[in-house]
Amino acid sequence: MLKAQLDLSVPCPETQDFQPCMGPGCSDEDGSTCMMSEWITWSPCSVSCGMGMRSRERYVKQFPDDGSMCKVPTEETEKCIVNEECSPSSCLVTEWGEWDECSASCGMGMKKRHRMIKMTPADGSMCKAEITEAEKCMMPECHTIPCMLSPWSEWSDCSVTCGKGMRTRQRILKSAAELGDCNEELEQVEKCMLPECPIDCELTEWSQWSECNKSCGKGHMIRTRMIEMEPQFGGAPCPETVQRKKCRIRKCLRNPNVEKRRWKEPREKRRSEQTKEDIDGEQFPGCKMKPWTAWSECTKLCGGGIQERFMTVKKRFKSTQITSCKDKKELRACNVHPC
Structure with missing residues (x-):
């Protein structure tokens, strides 16, 4: 980029530079270059339970100038697993959908993907398959001051005096981020187990x-x-x-x-x-x-x-x-x- 020309009698050097690059599916061999499209989305898995196969395709956008045939593959396959357990007590579920956008616009966030239940267990039991999956995602570094949080409090007493219950712990926001909202969790909940409850005669x-x-x-x-x-x-x-x-x-x-x-x-x-x-x-x-x-x-x-x-x-x-x-x-x- 030209910032300023101090001496009009002296020509400025070139302000652009070029370097060769390859598009998808291109090859620099022999000039017999195939121009290929991007891969099309994967097909559904071939089975509804267990291990199967899925495929995806692409097409030739431009054939080589020398008239030769394109040797670049236009289809590829891979193994896929749907419903790992194929027993009467297991659910039939769809494949996972695409990941949602990251929950954060910068820094560390979470993203989710979903699937649906196609059929409940044949033996009438409860469906235990997860239909939502989450994982961390990292976006470009945020140019903000992070949230200032207090340490976690001690866990509360169990919500019951015997048997299964819940307990919680909290922390407080000491100072909010200067830019944007603070999305850190301020309360956590977990299960707790005390001795079994007495059963009277x-x-x-x-x-x-x-x-x-x-x-x-x-x-x-x-x-x-x-x-x-x-x-x-x-x-x-x-x-x-x-x-x-x-x-x-x-x-x-x-x-x-x-x-x-x-x-x-x-x-x-x-x-x-x-x-x-x-x-x-x-x-x-x-x-x-x-x-x-x-x-x-x-x-x-x-x-x-x-x-x-x-x-x-x-x-x-x-x-x-x-x-x-x-x-x-x-x-x-x-x-x-x-x-």
């Missing part, structure tokens, strides 16, 4: 009360409930699963003639009979009972069942209308643990 509702285990006099009946969830990680323990309460249907009648006769017998005879009765069974007014049978098998292997046992009449005395001399039955809960 869970029970079903109470069953109905069983029948009274005695047909007369004082007896008892029971009700049960099952454990649906055992306590975990320090949760509240399980309360009782069996409850018992007293029941009384009616008074047991006694025969006065039998009682009177028993007390008139000699003491030694009564004592020997009592010893014999202890071996053979229990003595009730008006009758002698066989010993209790063994408990029956539980009606259920789990989830709360019932066992029963019986006492049957061994001998009835001759006195008439003795209502207390009846077979007896007892019930109790068993196998109350959950299935």
